[in-house]
Amino acid sequence: xxxxxxxxxxxxxxxxxxxxxxxxxxxxxxxxxxxxxxxxxxxxxxxxxxxxxxxxxxxxxxxxxxxxxxxxxxxxxxxxxxxxxxxxxxxxxxxxxxxxxxxxxxxxxxxxxxxxxxxxxxxxxxxxxxxxxxxxxxxxxxxxxxxxxxxxxxxxxxxxxxxxxxxxxxxxxxxxxxxxxxxxxxxxxxxxxxxxxxxxxxxxxxxxxxxxxxxxxxxxxxxxxxxxxxxxxxxxxxxxxxxxxxxxxxxxxxxxxxxxxxxxxxxxxxxxxxxxxxxxxxxxxxxxxxxxxxxxxxxxxxxxxxxxxxxxxxxxxxxxxxxxxxxxxxxxxxxxxxxxxxxxxxxxxxxxxxxxxxxxxxxxxxxxxxxx
Amino acid sequence: xxxxxxxxxxxxxxxxxxxxxxxxxxxxxxxxxxxxxxxxxxxxxxxxxxxxxxxxxxxxxxxxxxxxxxxxxxxxxxxxxxxxxxxxxxxxxxxxxxxxxxxxxxxxxxxxxxxxxxxxxxxxxxxxxxxxxxxxxxxxxxxxxxxxxxxxxxxxxxxxxxxxxxxxxxxxxxxxxxxxxxxxxxxxxxxxxxxxxxxxxxxxxxxxxxxxxxxxxxxxxxxxxxxxxxxxxxxxxxxxxxxxxxxxxxxxxxxxxxxxxxxxxxxxxxxxxxxxxxxxxxxxxxxxxxxxxxxxxxxxxxxxxxxxxxxxxxxxxxxxxxxxxxxxxxxxxxxxxxxxxxxxxxxxxxxxxxxxxxxxxxxxxxxxxxxxxxxxxxxxxxxxxxxxxxxxxxxxxxxxxxxxxxxxxxxxxxxxxxxxxxxxxxxxxxxxxxxxxxxxxxxxxxxxxxxxxxxxxxxxxxxxxxxxxxxx
Numbered sequence: 001x002x003x004x005x006x007x008x009x010x011x012x013x014x015x016x017x018x019x020x021x022x023x024x025x026x027x028x029x030x031x032x033x034x035x036x037x038x039x040x041x042x043x044x045x046x047x048x049x050x051x052x053x054x055x056x057x058x059x060x061x062x063x064x065x066x067x068x069x070x071x072x073x074x075x076x077x078x079x080x081x082x083x084x085x086x087x088x089x090x091x092x093x094x095x096x097x098x099x100x101x102x103x104x105x106x107x108x109x110x111x112x113x114x115x116x117x118x119x120x121x122x123x124x125x126x127x128x129x130x131x132x133x134x135x136x137x138x139x140x141x142x143x144x145x146x147x148x149x150x151x152x153x154x155x156x157x158x159x160x161x162x163x164x165x166x167x168x169x170x171x172x173x174x175x176x177x178x179x180x181x182x183x184x185x186x187x188x189x190x191x192x193x194x195x196x197x198x199x200x201x202x203x204x205x206x207x208x209x210x211x212x213x214x215x216x217x218x219x220x221x222x223x224x225x226x227x228x229x230x231x232x233x234x235x236x237x238x239x240x241x242x243x244x245x246x247x248x249x250x251x252x253x254x255x256x257x258x259x260x261x262x263x264x265x266x267x268x269x270x271x272x273x274x275x276x277x278x279x280x281x282x283x284x285x286x287x288x289x290x291x292x293x294x295x296x297x298x299x300x301x302x303x304x305x306x307x308x309x310x311x312x313x314x315x316x317x318x319x320x321x322x323x324x325x326x327x328x329x330x331x332x333x334x335x336x337x338x339x340x341x342x343x344x345x346x347x348x349x350x351x352x353x354x355x356x357x358x359x360x361x362x363x364x365x366x367x368x369x370x371x372x
Numbered sequence: 373x374x375x376x377x378x379x380x381x382x383x384x385x386x387x388x389x390x391x392x393x394x395x396x397x398x399x400x401x402x403x404x405x406x407x408x409x410x411x412x413x414x415x416x417x418x419x420x421x422x423x424x425x426x427x428x429x430x431x432x433x434x435x436x437x438x439x440x441x442x443x444x445x446x447x448x449x450x451x452x453x454x455x456x457x458x459x460x461x462x463x464x465x466x467x468x469x470x471x472x473x474x475x476x477x478x479x480x481x482x483x484x485x486x487x488x489x490x491x492x493x494x495x496x497x498x499x500x501x502x503x504x505x506x507x508x509x510x511x512x513x514x515x516x517x518x519x520x521x522x523x524x525x526x527x528x529x530x531x532x533x534x535x536x537x538x539x540x541x542x543x544x545x546x547x548x549x550x551x552x553x554x555x556x557x558x559x560x561x562x563x564x565x566x567x568x569x570x571x572x573x574x575x576x577x578x579x580x581x582x583x584x585x586x587x588x589x590x591x592x593x594x595x596x597x598x599x600x601x602x603x604x605x606x607x608x609x610x611x612x613x614x615x616x617x618x619x620x621x622x623x624x625x626x627x628x629x630x631x632x633x634x635x636x637x638x639x640x641x642x643x644x645x646x647x648x649x650x651x652x653x654x655x656x657x658x659x660x661x662x663x664x665x666x667x668x669x670x671x672x673x674x675x676x677x678x679x680x681x682x683x684x685x686x687x688x689x690x691x692x693x694x695x696x697x698x699x700x701x702x703x704x705x706x707x708x709x710x711x712x713x714x715x716x717x718x719x720x721x722x723x724x725x726x727x728x729x730x731x732x733x734x735x736x737x738x739x740x741x742x743x744x745x746x747x748x749x750x751x752x753x754x755x756x757x758x759x760x761x762x763x764x765x766x767x768x769x770x771x772x773x774x775x776x777x778x779x780x781x782x783x784x785x786x787x788x789x790x791x792x793x794x795x796x797x798x799x800x801x802x803x804x805x806x807x808x809x810x811x812x813x814x815x816x817x818x819x820x821x822x823x824x825x826x827x828x829x830x831x832x833x834x835x836x837x838x839x840x841x842x843x844x
Contacts, residue, residue: 017412054484055422058407059415109495109622111486112403113613119486264420272416275441 019062020269021160021194023153024049026078028069028126029144030133032201036232040255045231046126049199052262053122054115059267064192066156067122069129070149073137077152078125079118144202147211150226154218157194161222164192193270195247196226203233209289210322216241227266231255236285236296243284250279291322301329379579381409383586385454385830387599392456394600396475399483400492404607404660405455406480413441414448418457418472422480427469430460443810450811450831460838492604494612497619497649505651507615510641514653517638518580519709521546522573525556525565526712543636553587565716567744573713574753581655584637601626609639609652610660617649691757697767699732704759716740717750732770737777747778787815789827798822807835 026049033042057063067078108116196219205212219226225247228238232255242249252261268276290297290311301310306323313329320327384405387395395401406415420436421428437445449470452458457476462468482488524542550556555569565573572583585606592602605627612618620628631650634640639659641651692704693714701718704727705711711728714720717740720730740750751774755766792808795801801822808814808826817824826832 051484055419058403058484059419060412061407108486109491109493110399110482110488112400112483112493112611115484115486260423260425263423267419268416272412275413275437275444276416277436277438 017060017269017271018191018193019060019064019164020056020271021064021066021157021192022053022056022269023066023068023157023194023196024053025068025070025146025149025153025196025198027144027146027198027200027202028071028129029142029202030072030138031142032144032203032232036201036255040231040258045199045255045258046123048259048262050119050122051259052267053118054112055263055267057114057118059269063269064160065118066153066160068149068152068156069126070144070146071129071133072141072144073133075145075148075152076125076129078122078129081121081125143205143207145208146198146200146202146205147208147215150196150198150212150215150219153196154215154222154224157196157224158222161192161194194222194224195270196224197229197266198226198238198241199229199231200235200238201230201232203235205235205237207294209237209291209294212237212241216244219245225270229258229261229266231258236287236289239284240286242280248278248280303327379582379586381451383589384409385451389456391600393473393475395603396473396479397490398492398604398608399479399488399490400494400611401604401607402476402479403483404610406483408610408660409455410457411444411448411451413444414452417448417452418480421458421470421472422477422484427461427471429467429469431467433470446807446810447812450834453834454831491622492608494608494618495622497617501617501643501649503643504617505641505643507654510614510651510653513641514638514655517636518577518655519707521550521584521637522580523709523712524563525550525569526573526709526716545633546636549584549587549591552591553584555587565743567746570716570743570745570749574749577655578658581637581639581659585659588633597626597630602630605630607660609634609656610658612652612657614652614654614657617651619649621648691759691762693754693757694759694762695732695754695766695770697769699770699773700729701732702727702729710757713753716743717745732774734777737774738781741778741781747774750774787825787827789815789825790829790832791823791825792832793821793823795822804832804836808832 026046028042033045036042053065053067056065066080069076069078216226219241224245226241226245227248228242228250230238230249230251234251239249241247248265250261250265252258265279268278285296287296287298288300288309289295290300291308292310292312292315295311297309297311301313302308303310303320303323303325304327305325306320308320308322310321310329315321315327315329318326318328318330384392395405406418410418417433433445449458453460456473458470458472460468461471479490482490520542524547550569551558553568553572554566555572556563557566558564572580575583589599589602589606592599601624605623620631623631631640631642632645634656635642635650637655638653639656641653642649692710694702694704696702701714703710703714706726711720711723714728714730717732717736718730719733719736720728722729737747737750741747751766751771758766792804795804801819805814805817805819805824808824811828811831813826813828813832815825815827
């Protein structure tokens with residue numbers, strides 16, 4: 001109907017950007033936040049994050065947000081609050097007694113109501129998550145379940161995209177309307193642009209190499225950029241995530257200034273990013289992590305069945321730690337692999353982890369191969 | 373940004389700086405302007421600067437943009453400067469940098485953080501209302517009031533005025549407003565619709581509401597109201613919650629007197645003229661949102677236009693008009709308003725309880741065109757209300773014929789605007805014409821004679837002034 005508005009020639013109405021869905025994965029690993037407590041305590045990080053979420057919601061009228069906490073023993077929804085009736089969508093550890101509907105936020109005349117709704121849901125779910133964490137949970141692992149949280153974010157995005165994208169009601173209606181809300185099935189849909197933002201504080205994520213890698217490939221395929229804000233620690237895995245999906249990677253020198261980093265670096269959505277120069281990781285470390293000691297390796301051994309990577313050839317019982325198949329690496333250990341005399345079919349030895357673009361002569365230790 | 377908010381943006385841009393400064397006192401206003409008026413890139417720029425400790429050097433801003441994003445940048449910056457949101461400053465070393473106006477910055481921060489004690493997002497009534505009304509009631513009320521206004525404009529033109537109760541109880545204030553906005557004109561006591569009025573009727577509901585409110589705003593000084601008060605009240609309405617009653621005790625005197633007019637439009641609902649509370653209707657809460665919420669407001673309004681679709685549960689946004697290649701029209705509607713609109717350009721022949729049928733004829737189209745309705749308007753009305761079985765496509769034969777009928781009458785097209793000529797150098801000409809093109813105001817250019825024609829002048833003027841200053 002825009003065309004009939006004769007007065008509207010100054011600003012073309014057609015350039016309305018599509019609504020954008022921002023899925024935030026907040027790493028709530030208590031161990032890592034304890035280290036950060038001097039510079040940026042979790043409470044102020046969350047307060048800044050809420051301002052950022054409001055800014056995102058304000059940037060487009062149909063913008064949506066989803067927030068997932070990647071905690072030490074489970075990944076849990078912070079917003080939207082999962083319905084207790086559908087346990088599958090709440091957390092991969094089962095619902096337990098997690099959040100029933102939180103009470104409606106008090107009417108605050110100083111706050112825009114949609115903002116207040118999101119904020120109160122996030123805060124109540126977060127405090128519920130933190131109070132339900134026991135010492136046993138903390139003691140069991142020092143890291144965070146980023147893989148599970150990423151999968152939750154991706155599945156939520158997939159569902160929302162389905163709800164937004166135009167459907168041919170005559171063809172696929174029966175199959176898809178089962179998934180979609182009956183209300184919205186017939187409505188005209190607008191494409192949804194989505195992105196994932198991971199606010200990460202945990203350093204060592206190599207133990208989740210496989211699930212995270214799988215999520216990265218899924219995101220790559222769906223053209224969902226994964227943005228990384230790395231407040232502490234360092235991990236090659238997340239660098240690879242942002243590089244593979246075309247997301248933003250930032251590791252601020254001063255975590256206190258998180259809000260400015262968020263507002264400038266992470267707020268522009270996919271539409272706006274076409275006009276901006278976005279920060280990226282620069283030199284990306286493409287090395288993979290070994291599965292036995294979670295060390296980043298330059299040269300390792302690879303299981304021929306499941307492609308798991310090991311840093312040393314001494315495996316217990318000569319079985320692969322991941323898939324359990326027979327794997328004798330001792331024979332592969334030789335100073336001159338090129339001169340290996342013809343033997344029975346043996347395990348291969350590969351250089352440089354997963355990516356062949358890594359130059360062969362990578363210095364051991366801190367040296368990061370520069371890509372591109 | 374939809375057509376509706378761009379109208380409001382055009383209005384806002386022309387306000388003087390003092391008004392802007394006063395407007396930006398209210399966080400709800402600032403948030404509403406940010407949400408619906410600013411171009412997408414401008415939002416990113418504002419947000420990047422919002423919590424920036426220092427100024428944003430314009431060189432840094434340039435490097436932040438990709439080379440091919442230059443046009444977008446110019447457009448965003450010019451809107452921001454026009455609205456007095458950012459200002460370009462030069463320090464002693466001739467380094468220029470952008471800065472947010474303090475008032476805007478403070479209010480937007482407050483809006484995002486929910487801080488301060490401005491209470492600008494509406495104070496809900498403290499006592500529970502014994503006669504609390506439902507959302508469905510509010511929708512019905514808003515639809516009735518608004519349809520009344522539309523029917524008053526259309527119905528009297530086509531001679532339906534006595535046909536029903538619709539269009540009868542439009543208040544004198546509203547009638548006067550429609551006249552001031554030149555949506556209708558009165559000849560010998562007979563009301564007829566104007567070209568602007570027809571444009572108005574064919575707009576989306578949200579755009580209609582804004583058009584009427586802008587007329588209201590323009591005339592508010594004559595009614596003894598402060599423009600700022602009116603505007604900030606409208607923006608506040610847009611951030612309220614549907615179905616919630618709000619107290620009027622925190623409103624200013626101007627805003628209280630506005631409530632009467634607004635409830636005549638169906639934008640707010642009050643149980644009586646002296647009630648201490650008011651309810652915003654869907655027309656109000658969608659004021660500051662476009663695409664997302666608009667469909668709901670259309671949906672609410674069209675629910676009675678297509679009664680066959682029944683409940684409001686979703687599918688009744690669909691159209692009801694079938695146009696055949698032999699120019700016959702079948703419209704499945706019993707709404708007097710829709711029939712009246714149709715009869716503006718169709719020769720209606722039969723009417724059934726749920727269906728009217730008629731034919732597009734040369735006579736009926738030329739009559740409509742004489743009334744000031746363009747073929748484009750007719751076609752977009754037909755296609756936007758097309759029956760789902762038409763799949764939104766009108767047959768090319770019909771489209772072409774309607775256009776041809778219109779072209780028979782008019783051979784020349786006019787555009788009001790400004791001719792820019794007598795440029796000193798090719799460089800100067802190239803720069804300015806490029807700028808005009810990136811703003812989207814360029815209508816015609818003649819490179820050989822270094823002349824071009826624009827339909828809007830304000831930004832060009834600012835740009836020229838800025839250049840002169842930087843040179844001199």
